[in-house]
Amino acid sequence: MSELILHHYEASPFAEKARRVMGLKGLAWRSVEVPMVMPKPDLTPLTGGYRKIPVLQIGADVYCDTHLIARELERRFPTPSLFPRGDTGIAYGIGAWSDHAFFDSILTIVMSSAENWEARMREDRQSLFSEADWEGAKAKLAHAKTQIRAQGALINSQLADGRPFLYGEQPGFVDLQASHMFWFCLRNFPEADAFFAGFAPLLAWEARVAALGHGSVTPMASGDAVDAARAAESVTEPWIDPDDPTAPALGARVAVSPDDYGKEPAEGELVVYGPERLAIRIEQERTGSIVIHFPRLGFRVDPLA
Numbered sequence: 001m002s003e004l005i006l007h008h009y010e011a012s013p014f015a016e017k018a019r020r021v022m023g024l025k026g027l028a029w030r031s032v033e034v035p036m037v038m039p040k041p042d043l044t045p046l047t048g049g050y051r052k053i054p055v056l057q058i059g060a061d062v063y064c065d066t067h068l069i070a071r072e073l074e075r076r077f078p079t080p081s082l083f084p085r086g087d088t089g090i091a092y093g094i095g096a097w098s099d100h101a102f103f104d105s106i107l108t109i110v111m112s113s114a115e116n117w118e119a120r121m122r123e124d125r126q127s128l129f130s131e132a133d134w135e136g137a138k139a140k141l142a143h144a145k146t147q148i149r150a151q152g153a154l155i156n157s158q159l160a161d162g163r164p165f166l167y168g169e170q171p172g173f174v175d176l177q178a179s180h181m182f183w184f185c186l187r188n189f190p191e192a193d194a195f196f197a198g199f200a201p202l203l204a205w206e207a208r209v210a211a212l213g214h215g216s217v218t219p220m221a222s223g224d225a226v227d228a229a230r231a232a233e234s235v236t237e238p239w240i241d242p243d244d245p246t247a248p249a250l251g252a253r254v255a256v257s258p259d260d261y262g263k264e265p266a267e268g269e270l271v272v273y274g275p276e277r278l279a280i281r282i283e284q285e286r287t288g289s290i291v292i293h294f295p296r297l298g299f300r301v302d303p304l305a
């Protein structure tokens with residue numbers, strides 16, 4: 001199998017979730033550092049234009065979004081499992097809580113200081129989160145802070161019986177789906193001690209999850225990752241869900257885009273369309289023929305003429 005290449009940057013909570021998946025599974029991987037703002041000249045050729053990180057590349061297959069990265073790593077490296085209690089549905093589902101509800105409060109706090117950012121970063125993030133309420137962030141700040149403590153209370157109460165991880169003795173994806181947002185708060189917000197005051201089980205749990213580590217990491221130049229895609233062939237088997245009345249035909253030209261923010265579409269020929277996954281093939285000089293994968297949840301597929 002081709003080596004695992006994670007395209008990411010250090011400060012990202014979503015990237016931290018993916019790094020922790022690597023850690024839980026004890027995987028060896030190559031680390032490609034991606035710029036925090038556009039352009040990302042060695043990432044977007046691999047993703048068809050999707051701009052977010054983290055992105056996992058395995059040869060000529062490129063997996064976008066932490067949800068699908070976890071799914072693919074579980075498929076290829078089933079032991080140790082991300083789902084020791086068999087919670088394969090709910091553990092993915094709670095991303096709707098952490099990556100949206102919890103993240104929204106964090107984003108409000110971050111946005112409220114935007115006037116102090118470098119202009120390039122401010123413009124980039126205002127275009128990324130173009131539907132967010134930048135003008136109103138300051139007015140929402142106090143409320144957002146109260147929500148961070150309330151989110152902490154959810155996890156703290158789950159751990160109140162002394163269990164080390166959310167579902168018991170063993171760590172799983174559910175822990176990684178929750179812990180990355182606390183990781184972000186603890187390292188970025190000076191008030192984090194106040195947000196989580198008295199929540200000793202929560203803080204001990206986050207330290208325990210962090211101690212799972214990131215696996216074994218070796219840096220890689222971004223241009224080498226593009227070369228690795230061109231040198232490889234996709235291992236993806238085409239599959240269109242025969243029971244899904246919304247399914248376009250195999251090979252149909254489509255645009256795939258996130259339905260929340262950073263909606264830059266990736267356009268290509270449909271290769272996979274199922275309830276859990278989507279994939280498109282693109283062909284271009286720099287990468288050759290590659291297959292780009294997305295979760296179905298949270299991504300839209302629009303036919304192209």
Ligand SMILES: N[C@@H](CCC(=O)N[C@@H](CS)C(=O)NCC(=O)O)C(=O)O
Nearest residue numbers: 012013014036052053054065066067
């Ligand atoms: N749903 C995505 C969210 C990823 C995401 O929002 N990543 C942020 C970094 S924390 C990002 O890529 N921001 C835009 C950028 O860096 O250009 C996932 O789970 O991977």
